[in-house]
Amino acid sequence: xxxxxxxxxxxxxxxxxxxxxxxxxxxxxxxxxxxxxxxxxxxxxxxxxxxxxxxxxxxxxxxxxxxxxxxxxxxxxxxxxxxxxxxxxxxxxxxxxxxxxxxxxxxxxxxxxxxxxxxxxxxxxxxxxxxxxxxxxxxxxxxxxxxxxxxxxxxxxxxxxxxxxxxxxxxxxxxxxxxxxxxxxxxxxxxxxxxxxxxxxxxxxxxxxxxxxxxxxxxxxxxxxxxxxxxxxxxxxxxxxxxxxxxxxxxxxxxxxxxxxxxxxxxxxxxxxxxxxxxxxxxxxxxxxxxxxxxxxxxxxxxxxxxxxxxxxxxxxxxxxxxxxxxxxxxxxxxxxxxxxxxxxxxxxx
Amino acid sequence: xxxxxxxxxxxxxxxxxxxxxxxxxxxxxxxxxxxxxxxxxxxxxxxxxxxxxxxxxxxxxxxxxxxxxxxxxxxxxxxxxxxxxxxxxxxxxxxxxxxxxxxxxxxxxxxxxxxxxxxxxxxxxxxxxxxxxxxxxxxxxxxxxxxxxxxxxxxxxxxxxxxxxxxxxxxxxxxxxxxxxxxxxxxxxxxxxxxxxxxxxxxxxxxxxxxxxxxxxxxxxxxxxxxxxxxxxxxxxxxxxxxxxxxxxxxxxxxxxxxxxxxxxxxxxxxxxxxxxxxxxxxxxxxxxxxxxxxxxxxxxxxxxxxxxxxxxxxxxxxxxxxxxxxxxxxxxxxxxxxxxxxxxxxxxxxxxxxxxxxxxxxxxxxxxxxxxxxxxxxxxxxxxxxxxxxxxxxxxxxxxxxxxxxxxxxxxxxxxxxxxxxxxxxxxxxxxxxxxxxxxxxxxxxxxxxxxxxxxxxxxxxxxxxxxxxxxxxxxxxxxxxxxxxxxxxxxxxxxxxxxxxxxxxxxxxxxxxxxxxxxxxxxxxxxxxxxxxxxxxxxxxxxxxxxxxxxxxxxxxxxxxxxxxxxxxxxxxxxxxxxxxxxxxxxx
Ligand SMILES: Cc1cc2nc3c(=O)[nH]c(=O)nc-3n(C[C@H](O)[C@H](O)[C@H](O)COP(=O)(O)OP(=O)(O)OC[C@H]3O[C@@H](n4cnc5c(N)ncnc54)[C@H](O)[C@@H]3O)c2cc1C
Ligand SMILES: Cc1ncc(C[n+]2csc(CCOP(=O)(O)OP(=O)(O)O)c2C)c(N)n1
Ligand code: SF4
Ligand code: SF4
Ligand code: SF4
Ligand SMILES: [Mg+2]
Numbered sequence: 001x002x003x004x005x006x007x008x009x010x011x012x013x014x015x016x017x018x019x020x021x022x023x024x025x026x027x028x029x030x031x032x033x034x035x036x037x038x039x040x041x042x043x044x045x046x047x048x049x050x051x052x053x054x055x056x057x058x059x060x061x062x063x064x065x066x067x068x069x070x071x072x073x074x075x076x077x078x079x080x081x082x083x084x085x086x087x088x089x090x091x092x093x094x095x096x097x098x099x100x101x102x103x104x105x106x107x108x109x110x111x112x113x114x115x116x117x118x119x120x121x122x123x124x125x126x127x128x129x130x131x132x133x134x135x136x137x138x139x140x141x142x143x144x145x146x147x148x149x150x151x152x153x154x155x156x157x158x159x160x161x162x163x164x165x166x167x168x169x170x171x172x173x174x175x176x177x178x179x180x181x182x183x184x185x186x187x188x189x190x191x192x193x194x195x196x197x198x199x200x201x202x203x204x205x206x207x208x209x210x211x212x213x214x215x216x217x218x219x220x221x222x223x224x225x226x227x228x229x230x231x232x233x234x235x236x237x238x239x240x241x242x243x244x245x246x247x248x249x250x251x252x253x254x255x256x257x258x259x260x261x262x263x264x265x266x267x268x269x270x271x272x273x274x275x276x277x278x279x280x281x282x283x284x285x286x287x288x289x290x291x292x293x294x295x296x297x298x299x300x301x302x303x304x305x306x307x308x309x310x311x312x313x314x315x316x317x318x319x320x321x322x323x324x325x326x327x328x329x330x331x332x333x334x335x336x337x338x339x340x341x342x343x344x345x346x347x348x349x350x
Numbered sequence: 351x352x353x354x355x356x357x358x359x360x361x362x363x364x365x366x367x368x369x370x371x372x373x374x375x376x377x378x379x380x381x382x383x384x385x386x387x388x389x390x391x392x393x394x395x396x397x398x399x400x401x402x403x404x405x406x407x408x409x410x411x412x413x414x415x416x417x418x419x420x421x422x423x424x425x426x427x428x429x430x431x432x433x434x435x436x437x438x439x440x441x442x443x444x445x446x447x448x449x450x451x452x453x454x455x456x457x458x459x460x461x462x463x464x465x466x467x468x469x470x471x472x473x474x475x476x477x478x479x480x481x482x483x484x485x486x487x488x489x490x491x492x493x494x495x496x497x498x499x500x501x502x503x504x505x506x507x508x509x510x511x512x513x514x515x516x517x518x519x520x521x522x523x524x525x526x527x528x529x530x531x532x533x534x535x536x537x538x539x540x541x542x543x544x545x546x547x548x549x550x551x552x553x554x555x556x557x558x559x560x561x562x563x564x565x566x567x568x569x570x571x572x573x574x575x576x577x578x579x580x581x582x583x584x585x586x587x588x589x590x591x592x593x594x595x596x597x598x599x600x601x602x603x604x605x606x607x608x609x610x611x612x613x614x615x616x617x618x619x620x621x622x623x624x625x626x627x628x629x630x631x632x633x634x635x636x637x638x639x640x641x642x643x644x645x646x647x648x649x650x651x652x653x654x655x656x657x658x659x660x661x662x663x664x665x666x667x668x669x670x671x672x673x674x675x676x677x678x679x680x681x682x683x684x685x686x687x688x689x690x691x692x693x694x695x696x697x698x699x700x701x702x703x704x705x706x707x708x709x710x711x712x713x714x715x716x717x718x719x720x721x722x723x724x725x726x727x728x729x730x731x732x733x734x735x736x737x738x739x740x741x742x743x744x745x746x747x748x749x750x751x752x753x754x755x756x757x758x759x760x761x762x763x764x765x766x767x768x769x770x771x772x773x774x775x776x777x778x779x780x781x782x783x784x785x786x787x788x789x790x791x792x793x794x795x796x797x798x799x800x801x802x803x804x805x806x807x808x809x810x811x812x813x814x815x816x817x818x819x820x821x822x823x824x825x826x827x828x829x830x831x832x833x834x835x836x837x838x839x840x841x842x843x844x845x846x847x848x849x850x851x852x853x854x855x856x857x858x859x860x861x862x863x864x865x866x867x868x869x870x871x872x873x874x875x876x877x878x879x880x881x882x883x884x885x886x887x888x889x890x891x892x893x894x895x896x897x898x899x900x901x902x903x904x905x906x907x908x909x910x911x912x913x914x915x916x917x918x919x920x921x922x923x924x925x926x927x928x929x930x931x932x933x934x935x936x937x938x939x940x
Binding site: 001033034218 | 423853
């Protein structure tokens with residue numbers, strides 16, 4: 001058993017604009033089960049952050065409890081991290097984001113952590129449109145506690161040792177849409193070509209960006225009776241279309257691929273191109289997005305790709321008109337302007 | 351690309367860079383692991399089987415394996431493969447009981463070997479256990495060829511040489527020394543079943559410059575001078591010595607001069623320093639002993655006064671390169687440089703010479719007066735006569751002579767059995783899983799980041815005072831272990847079973863050096879542009895699987911794989927396995 005990844009890397013690893021290689025965005029060696037989908041999602045996060053040239057110290061990764069919530073240890077080893085209580089990651093991110101709006105907040109959670117114990121927190125962070133990326137590593141079970149069905153297990157799906165689930169599944173994408181999320185996507189851990197651009201787009205989005213990533217639990221829920229197995233997902237996934245992320249700094253001419261049907265300019269100046277989007281889906285219309293999810297559910301297929309985004313999203317800071325400068329940078333004099341100022345305020349309220 | 355045929359032994363053989371580069375294909379990582387396990391005798395025998403002279407080569411080998419070592423591509427410095435071989439030789443137990451039996455009842459076939467250098471000795475070693483009657487003839491007083499006459503004792507102690515030469519000569523071989531063979535016909539007339547010519551490239555080249563005739567008493571051919579030192583005819587040299595030439599012979603000449611009384615010893619070479627033929631470590635050793643190397647100096651004339659050599663004049667030049675990269679040495683407009691000298695050694699090359707081979711024996715000679723020899727069978731155009739070592743294709747080195755010897759022995763055995771010499775024997779191969787438990791391997795798969803260790807040297811002053819004192823002390827056991835741990839076990843192969851793969855990407859995600867990609871198939875050139883990491887090292891193969899359920903293939907670039915086994919550890923279905931690939935070149939009689 002290896003306890004360390006060898007330190008040698010490919011000598012020609014590409015460097016990003018900061019001069020960093022992918023290796024600078026890696027974490028320690030994974031202790032998850034061999035073949036766990038969560039590790040591939042970690043790989044996609046590493047790739048996306050490297051390719052976007054984000055300074056590692058400008059990222060905070062936060063999580064709850066679960067195998068999925070352990071995953072942040074295995075990527076972005078040079079970034080900030082907080083491993084919170086089960087289902088409580090959204091509150092901690094909210095607090096952190098209010099104190100320092102300059103960091104990129106990456107929440108990592110599981111289907112148990114989000115759709116069971118953390119459902120209330122999830123609802124409110126989506127509703128408040130907190131500027132964060134929220135990734136659910138969704139395996140339809142409580143992996144860490146040995147594979148009990150979670151609330152995202154499909155009706156009739158059975159885990160390795162379990163009975164078919166008697167309950168219907170919570171669809172986190174549909175739920176998030178109803179709750180007011182401004183960026184909603186679904187993907188599959190085994191499809192990096194789709195997942196990496198989605199993560200990049202979610203990072204560029206200003207507001208609450210949910211990516212529900214189906215991520216097979218090889219140990220407890222990768223059996224033929226499960227609808228969250230590698231094989232089932234591969235056979236039943238249907239992409240809304242493909243997505244290309246074009247960073248702001250890239251000269252438009254070099255990156256343009258012809259044939260896109262939608263172009264969206266993101267808040268930070270980068271843009272995304274959508275290709276061959278499902279004819280029935282208008283990804284800028286919440287109702288169309290919800291309907292399309294329901295249509296696929298009725299057909300027994302899993303809708304993946306970008307499902308919805310609000311181009312005019314206003315995040316919590318915009319709505320609350322908070323200080324442009326992060327709270328943690330304000331001095332005592334600015335935060336406590338003194339008795340005279342207090343008198344003025346009081347007077348204005350009389 | 352077509353799916354890789356891993357049943358073809360040449361595929362995995364090529365992955366073991368050092369073994370592949372070794373002319374005798376010594377199973378390097380196998381013996382390095384044995385050294386790490388302190389099983390020195392076994393490590394020695396793995397070497398002995400392949401390269402015949404582990405103790406000698408562990409001190410003197412030209413080491414083509416080292417520039418090929420994977421560690422160069424991953425880190426910087428290769429594993430000290432050569433000096434690890436010496437650790438095995440230095441620490442082994444008595445191996446005589448492990449040597450092959452020599453049958454007392456012979457097979458009736460008589461073979462003559464001319465010259466007793468490494469090439470002939472290898473033929474003898476391979477054929478004697480098969481019952482051949484072996485007669486060796488050499489004009490020196492003992493066996494070893496240039497290993498005895500040329501390689502100085504401060505690099506190769508006589509005891510080490512004698513030990514390994516005697517393992518062969520003392521075991522069922524009839525050797526006649528101090529005999530010059532002056533007619534091949536006379537040998538052929540003795541009705542030998544086959545004759546092997548291993549007489550080396552014994553003639554030193556000289557420079558016929560103005561003044562040579564008058565200076566001749568003080569000017570020597572490098573290799574002749576070295577052998578007269580080795581054979582105790584020469585014991586001293588003048589205080590000021592100029593050594594002309596930039597190859598390994600020049601390095602041995604200058605270092606020997608330093609030990610025989612030379613005070614101002616200089617190497618003077620026509621070419622730029624970087625282009626010199628000597629191995630980098632030989633140049634380093636010479637400079638470490640206080641010998642300056644003057645490059646870009648073309649010798650012009652000997653300066654003699656009253657029959658006494660005063661020195662030499664040189665033209666300074668500059669290397670210029672044309673578009674094709676061809677070099678020309680263009681004289682600068684500086685004056686000729688004069689250097690004082692009491693003696694001059696000319697070490698500018700050696701060549702073959704076969705005055706003793708009659709030209710009517712059916713042995714064809716080419717326009718350079720070299721025998722026409724088949725590069726695989728080593729047979730000449732006279733089917734009874736085989737060539738090998740420096741005699742076959744010009745001067746090379748000991749390990750090449752050994753490799754030739756093995757192949758010539760295979761041919762001679764086939765020939766004597768009346769079989770087709772072109773039917774080469776298949777290598778002996780073995781592929782075994784190293785899996786011991788869920789995540790346990792029977793090899794040490796952790797990757798050490800230690801830099802290459804330096805071999806300690808004897809104190810400079812003491813070694814310059816005694817030409818027989820060995821300069822290198824060799825690694826001690828502890829350092830040998832650490833150096834051995836640098837080896838990446840390139841023979842422990844990553845074997846992929848596509849029918850087990852569920853395409854979960856776990857191997858792709860864990861691989862530290864980004865070797866693995868799952869993608870749709872394509873032509874090699876195009877495929878190389880789509881892999882997880884750049885795959886520009888075209889000499890390194892791509893391992894491609896058959897189609898997977900998603901219609902993609904697994905592509906592994908072998909280039910910088912660390913053989914760390916993490917892909918196999920992270921694979922949930924054992925689609926990857928780590929398997930040790932042992933490859934031994936077949937030897938005569940196998
Ligand atoms: C100065 C010097 C240093 C070297 N250092 C190294 C080194 O460090 N490492 C390395 O790998 N290689 C080295 N080499 C090269 C290496 O020694 C040779 O490549 C190697 O010995 C060739 O082996 P061989 O069996 O072909 O012939 P040789 O070793 O040349 O043996 C041929 C033998 O045949 C004898 N012989 C020749 N003609 C006749 C005849 N007509 N009758 C009877 N006997 C005859 C010769 O005297 C000799 O004993 C060095 C060479 C020189 C000159
Ligand atoms: C407050 C609290 N309740 C229950 C648990 C036990 N527990 C640990 S992990 C887990 C479920 C995790 O499931 P999920 O979020 O889907 O993560 P996975 O392991 O599947 O990736 C539970 C119930 C806990 N740690 N804390
Ligand atoms: S139990 Fe399941 S979710 Fe947890 S690490 Fe193992 S495979 Fe992954
Ligand atoms: S790392 Fe070891 S096995 Fe690989 S090429 Fe170097 S010496 Fe040979
Ligand atoms: S052994 Fe496997 S994981 Fe290790 S470097 Fe080679 S391919 Fe990568
Ligand atoms: Mg789960």
